[in-house]
Structure formats: C-alpha cells, structure tokens
Amino acid sequence: MKEYIRLEILKALKKLDYPEKEFIIDEPKDKKFGDLSANIAMLLSKELKNNPREIAKNILDNLEMDSHKISKADIAGPGFLNFFVSDNYFxxxxxxxxxxxxxxxxxTNYGKTANIEWVSANPTGPLHAGHGRQVCLGKAIANLLEWTGYKVTREYYYNDAGNQMNNLAKSIRARYEQIFNPDFPFPQDGYVGEYIKEIANKIADEFKDKLVNSSDLEFFKNFGEKENFNKIIKTLEKFGIVHDIFYNETSLYKNGNIDELKNIFKEKNLSYENEGAVWLKMSGKFEKDKVIVKATGEPTYRLPDMAYHIDKIKRKFDLIIDIFGSDHFDTYKEVLFGVQSAGFDTDKIKVIIHQMVTFKKGNESFKMSKRSDNVYYLDDLIDDVGIDATQFFFIMRSANTHLDFDVELAKEQSxxxxxxxxxxxxxxxxxxxxxxxxxxxxxxxxxxxxxxxxxxxxxxxxxxxxxxxxxxxxxxxxxxxxxxxxxxxxxxxxxxxxxxxxxxxxxxxxxxxxxxxxxxxxxxxxxxxxxxxxxxxxxxxxxxx
RNA sequence: GUGCCCGUAGCUCAGCUGGAUAGAGCAAUAGCCUUCUAAGCUAUAGGUCGAUGGUUCGAAUCCAUCCGGGCAUACCA
Missing domain, CATH: 1.10.730.10 (Isoleucyl-tRNA Synthetase; Domain 1)
Known part of the structure; x- marks a missing residue:
C-alpha cells in the first residue's frame, strides 16, 4: 500500500514538473490523520519557494487514486498528505x-544463505545467566532470517587450544588430586566453580587413583571439555536451539589455515617479530599493534579467530552474523581488521553487539563473574523463571542498551x-x-x-x-x-x-x-x-x- | 586518557532514515465479572526527553561541547 501511494505521488510530481525527492510515508500516531501520511510537500517547500500547504494541494489535485484502495485523501497540519485506506482493502x-x-x-531472501554464529562460549564451564542474552537473541534472529527466506546455518565456534582450556585442565587436575591429598595446591587463576569438583569426582569414580601424579593435562582437558559441552548443549536444548556446526579452533591448525594466514601477513609485510612474539601491524587504526603469536610460539586468540572468519567468507554465505557481548567489542574490530588486511572483503559480515546484563531480585542486583564461586547459571535462571519468560525478557529490549533483568517480575505468574x-x-x-x-x-x-x-x-x-x-x-x-x-x-x-x-x-x-x-x-x-x-x-x- | 554504548514518567524501557498533542509495562488512585478465561478492560495521575549551544518551516531524534553510568583498552578468550 505504501508503495502504491509512493508511485502515485511520484506520478503527480512528474505531471506538475516538481523535482523528485525521497520522502517518507508513515502511519500517523493519531488515527484522525488517516492510515498513511506523506511529508513530501514540506520537503519540497524550500526548493519551490512555496508554502507547503499549497504544494500539497497541487499534488493532491493531480493525484489519481483508486477508490477501491484509498477512500479519502486530504491535507492537514503544516502540509501532510493524509490517506485513508478503504476498509475493503483490509x-x-x-x-x-x-x-x-x-x-x-x-x-525477499529466497535462495540466499546466512550463517549465524553465536553462544560460542568456550567449554570451560556451564553457561551463566549473562550468556542468556545472546543465546536468546541469536535464536530469535536465526528464526527471523529463516522467515524472510534465508537458508540459515547455526554455528558455534570455540577455542579448545588456548590458555583458558589449559587453565581448565589444571583446575580439574587440582580438584582430582585434592580428593586424595587435600593439601594439593589449587592454581591461582583456576576456575573455582563447584562444577569443577563434580568433574573431578566423576574422574575419580571412573579411574580411582590411577591418575594421581599424572602429568597428562591433555586427559583432564579433554574430559573437562566433554563434560562442559554436554552441559552447555543440554542448556541450549531447553531453548530448542540446535547448532548445525560446532567449529573448533584445533581444526584450523590441522587444516593449515592458521599457518597460511600467518604467511599471508608475513608476505604482505603486515607482521613483524619483537621480543620473541609476532605482532600484527594495526596501521594506526588502533592504539597499538597486537600480538598474534606469543613468545611461547602459541597464537593468541586473534589469529584463529581471523582464520575462522576467513573460512566463513570462503564458504560463500550471503550473510554472516556474529553475536557478541560488548566486552568483545574491541576484539571483533581487530579480527575484522585482520581479515581485511589479509585481503578479504568483510562486507557480508554483520556484528551484533549487545550490552551487559544485570540481574535483579527485588532490590538486590548481582553481576556475573566466573571468578567467584557464587555464579548464577543460565540453568538456574531457567529454573527460576521458566523458559518462555527467559527467552522473552532477554529479547524484549534493544540489544544495545543495558538490560536490567528483573528475576522476580519474570517469575511472577500473573x-x-x-x-x-x-x-x-x-x-x-x-x-x-x-x-x-x-x-x-x-x-x-x-x-x-x-x-x-x-x-x-x-x-x-x-x-x-x-x-x-x-x-x-x-x-x-x-x-x-x-x-x-x-x-x-x-x-x-x-x-x-x-x-x-x-x-x-x-x-x-x-x-x-x-x-x-x-x-x-x-x-x-x-x-x-x-x-x-x-x-x-x-x-x-x-x-x- | 582513548574508543564504543547508554541517559526519556517514581522503576524498567519503547520511540531515533528529523514531522502533527512524547508512548508502554510495573508501581499509585477510581471503576467494570448472572455473558466466549478479570493473566482482561475503562478512567485519572505522573515528563524542563541529562545540560548547554547550533543546524531548520519543525529536534527526544542530526551536529558540537560538557556532565553522569556501563564496557573495553592482555603475549585470557
């Protein structure tokens, strides 16, 4: 209907020899101004050096409206053209x-493909309540894209090679050792959550004391990864979310993508070595250059992230969506910058950044922290308020404003x-x-x-x-x-x-x-x-x- | 310090490609169940749209400066 009116107005402009101009057709707030309203006359007033109401009248006189569609058109206020759509149309x-x-x-998007990557929490622990925002946002956006014709691939990317996972391994091992020797030291930056102890207990049940004094961190890592992932996936299932692809960092090493990218940077003279580490030139767009390979020889998260995005680009999606919390704001800019420097076009990539969440029970608000033992997990939140309220509350506000999640209100069955x-x-x-x-x-x-x-x-x-x-x-x-x-x-x-x-x-x-x-x-x-x-x-x- | 986001009713927030009297939910007050679910409807009250300048026919919306809050600014991810 809007398009119909727009076309008719354009025809009238042509007849009058008025210049063509972009204008807006919108629903007025007040019903007495009709169903649709156009502001063209006001926009032309300056150019034509004429009173907008007069211009509106000229346009109106030259409009030929199908009475089956438009029952009435008139001029109001400073020069709005108001249209009343006929009841029969509705x-x-x-x-x-x-x-x-x-x-x-x-x-609209029939035949196009979209990739949406979200959640992407590393399997160092269960999802906490704060994760819920992107879990729910991504779910809704993926549905929405499908509804407009996209064939959607839901994807989960995680780092299984970095420091955080080593930390997980050390934490689990320490808890395991403590079962047999309570004085065994717990790593300083270890994950303190109860779930680590549960995993340790499970290992003890299965392997008894066979792994005491073991230096096989890889075992603890893999065991922990599997356990944590099972939990994460179970939580996602409660929302009916099923990812099509779980993409892990390790595969990027295996298929050589990371080495390849490292070489591209080197050949293009975009990276250099300093103090044993490899740095990527950020060419003044950022405060300083960033490390892509640590002095230990291990890449930082940036390099695999860039390689991963390049991989997504190569998979030729028409639309690539990433969802992150605002705490990842800088990293995504760095990653896109790196991808561009390597010579890839990032036009198809859209990044949704959501702001942080505060949870409120009555007057008491609490924030998420993985460091503390007292974590409010997403499963806890679902148990407290139910799956629908969780989904609804997380997406009822615009993503780029801070969200105050009132648990009491969400729980209320009234x-x-x-x-x-x-x-x-x-x-x-x-x-x-x-x-x-x-x-x-x-x-x-x-x-x-x-x-x-x-x-x-x-x-x-x-x-x-x-x-x-x-x-x-x-x-x-x-x-x-x-x-x-x-x-x-x-x-x-x-x-x-x-x-x-x-x-x-x-x-x-x-x-x-x-x-x-x-x-x-x-x-x-x-x-x-x-x-x-x-x-x-x-x-x-x-x-x- | 710098970058990004936010500042709208007592509270939580919509509205932001400039448009006609600034909206909703909760909280407050007053009404409506012999009739398909009252988890509903109706009415009242509540605002210098953070501040100041600017742009113009017209600003909550755009620009500049300032004030307040959040996040980031790792050889963690």
Missing amino acids: KNELLYILGSEDYGKLN DKNPVYYLQYAYARICGILRNAEENFESFKKFKLEDLNLDLIKDEYEMNLLKLLSRFPEEIEDTAKTLEPHRLISYLNIVAESFHIFYHNNRVLDLENPSLSFARLCICKAVQKILNSGFTIIGIKSPERM
Whole structure:
C-alpha cells in the first residue's frame, strides 16, 4: 500500500514538473490523520519557494487514486498528505491471512544463505545467566532470517587450544588430586566453580587413583571439555536451539589455515617479530599493534579467530552474523581488521553487539563473574523463571542498551508479567475456538466462502484488521535491523487490540450466526499472526493458561 | 586518557532514515465479572526527553561541547 501511494505521488510530481525527492510515508500516531501520511510537500517547500500547504494541494489535485484502495485523501497540519485506506482493502487482506499457510513469510531472501554464529562460549564451564542474552537473541534472529527466506546455518565456534582450556585442565587436575591429598595446591587463576569438583569426582569414580601424579593435562582437558559441552548443549536444548556446526579452533591448525594466514601477513609485510612474539601491524587504526603469536610460539586468540572468519567468507554465505557481548567489542574490530588486511572483503559480515546484563531480585542486583564461586547459571535462571519468560525478557529490549533483568517480575505468574499479556491473548482465542467447536454446532458448516465481509464494520474489528495487515512489513523491518524487540512491540499492540475487541464484541452468539462467524474469522486471523510472531521470537503458543 | 554504548514518567524501557498533542509495562488512585478465561478492560495521575549551544518551516531524534553510568583498552578468550 505504501508503495502504491509512493508511485502515485511520484506520478503527480512528474505531471506538475516538481523535482523528485525521497520522502517518507508513515502511519500517523493519531488515527484522525488517516492510515498513511506523506511529508513530501514540506520537503519540497524550500526548493519551490512555496508554502507547503499549497504544494500539497497541487499534488493532491493531480493525484489519481483508486477508490477501491484509498477512500479519502486530504491535507492537514503544516502540509501532510493524509490517506485513508478503504476498509475493503483490509477486509481482502483478512481473506488472504485466513487462506495462506504462513502470512508474513517473505521470499525477499529466497535462495540466499546466512550463517549465524553465536553462544560460542568456550567449554570451560556451564553457561551463566549473562550468556542468556545472546543465546536468546541469536535464536530469535536465526528464526527471523529463516522467515524472510534465508537458508540459515547455526554455528558455534570455540577455542579448545588456548590458555583458558589449559587453565581448565589444571583446575580439574587440582580438584582430582585434592580428593586424595587435600593439601594439593589449587592454581591461582583456576576456575573455582563447584562444577569443577563434580568433574573431578566423576574422574575419580571412573579411574580411582590411577591418575594421581599424572602429568597428562591433555586427559583432564579433554574430559573437562566433554563434560562442559554436554552441559552447555543440554542448556541450549531447553531453548530448542540446535547448532548445525560446532567449529573448533584445533581444526584450523590441522587444516593449515592458521599457518597460511600467518604467511599471508608475513608476505604482505603486515607482521613483524619483537621480543620473541609476532605482532600484527594495526596501521594506526588502533592504539597499538597486537600480538598474534606469543613468545611461547602459541597464537593468541586473534589469529584463529581471523582464520575462522576467513573460512566463513570462503564458504560463500550471503550473510554472516556474529553475536557478541560488548566486552568483545574491541576484539571483533581487530579480527575484522585482520581479515581485511589479509585481503578479504568483510562486507557480508554483520556484528551484533549487545550490552551487559544485570540481574535483579527485588532490590538486590548481582553481576556475573566466573571468578567467584557464587555464579548464577543460565540453568538456574531457567529454573527460576521458566523458559518462555527467559527467552522473552532477554529479547524484549534493544540489544544495545543495558538490560536490567528483573528475576522476580519474570517469575511472577500473573498479570504483572509482560509475557503473559501476549500469551493470554492467544490462549483466550483458543478458548473461544474451543467453545465454538464444542457448543455451537451451527458454525461447523460455515466455510470461508460464507464469510460476509460487510458484517465487519465495528471500529475494534477494523482496527485489528489494519494491524494484522501490517505484519509482513513488521517482519521486514525487524529482519532488516536484526532487532527482534521490534516484533515484540508489534505483537503487544496486536494483543492489546484483541483484548479490547474481545471486551467490546461478543464473538459467539447463536442469534447471529453470520456475525459470529465473521468475528470467529477475525479471531482465527489474530491467532495465526500471534502464533507466527511467537514462533519467531521463540516462545510457546499456549492453548490454555 | 582513548574508543564504543547508554541517559526519556517514581522503576524498567519503547520511540531515533528529523514531522502533527512524547508512548508502554510495573508501581499509585477510581471503576467494570448472572455473558466466549478479570493473566482482561475503562478512567485519572505522573515528563524542563541529562545540560548547554547550533543546524531548520519543525529536534527526544542530526551536529558540537560538557556532565553522569556501563564496557573495553592482555603475549585470557
């Protein structure tokens, strides 16, 4: 509809010999200004040295609108062109919603491939609550991309060769040794969580004291990695997240990609040795050059990260998405810089940075820290508030603002909790449909062809239809910006409008079967949109609450 | 110090490709259940959009400076 109006306005501009200019067509906040509004006249006013209202009038006089689509157009305020879309347009859209399998599913990106890499926590321990934000964001974004036509590869990258993993090995070994000798020293920067002891106990159960005084750190590392990964994957499964590919750092050594990249930097004279380490020139874009290979001969995380991104580029995805917390802000810039220096195009890579999360129980807020023993794990959070509330709370705010996660509010099984507002609307509709199915024999024989659209005229009904027809556009916007919280705002308005509709219009009425059927159809359409929306943002559609 | 993010109602936050009277949820106050789920609806109250300048027909939105908070600034990842 927006496009239609835009085209017609452009035609009118041509007729008037006005210059063509980019302008905005948008829904005005106030309904009295119509369904859509264009600001073209104000934008032209300076160039034409004329009063915007007069320009608007000229445009309006030269507009030829199809009355089936636009019932009225007028001028208001400083020179807005306001359009009133005809009710029939929305009613036809209702038929379309009811008739199509997945209204709002776009084919904009049909045939394209996307890779989304997220979570990517190293297997040094279970996911903590703070990880939840990117876990949930990534899940929603991956769904969203699929909904717009992308073939999506979900990927998890982890470092299994670095210092952190050595640290894990040492920590587990120390806990294991302590079982037999309580005085065995624990490494200074070791991981102090209880889960390390659990892993140590498991080793002791299986191998008894055979590994005491063992220098086989590799064994402890592999054992720990496997244990931690099982836990991480179990947590992800609770969200229904399944990664297609787990990509580990080690494979980049095995296939020679890291050596190859090292050579590219050397040949291009972008790296140099100093104090035994290899440094990458950051050519003034960063404060100083960065180490890519330590004096010990071990690469820092940067080099494998760069090699990994180059690998993703070589796999020819049309879109490559990374999700990181803001604490990785600098590293991703370094990595992209390195990839570019090596001669690869990073245009396809989009990085989503989310800000940190603070958790609040009542007035007490607490932060995540792996160093402390007292960690709030993602599993704990899920146990506390449930999977849907977790998913919802993590994505209901824009990723680039700090998130205050109110655990008490999320736990609340009541009207206070914003998740239930949405889900309740859905459950209510299911209730009505059940009622129709069970108690009103007469509706069963109605078919879509029997729907009398003339019976829909009430403002609450029309309001809903207008909202529903906006769904595809909302999907497109949300997908373009990769900001799932926008979709939540929209679904909120849909739910609200439904509740108001419900309150004012009795749906099932034996005296008025045709009207009841019409309203039932509206309910079904709302149900479809809500269900699609919930599926994308990643929460359930409960039939009863 | 430098880079990035944030500062909007008592609290948590939407709104930001400039547009008409700044929105929602929670909290507060007052109403609505013999009728499809009251996890709902209705109404009232609540604001110098951090501050100051600028850009223009028009700024919460763009620019500059300043103030406040977060994150980063490792031969950890």
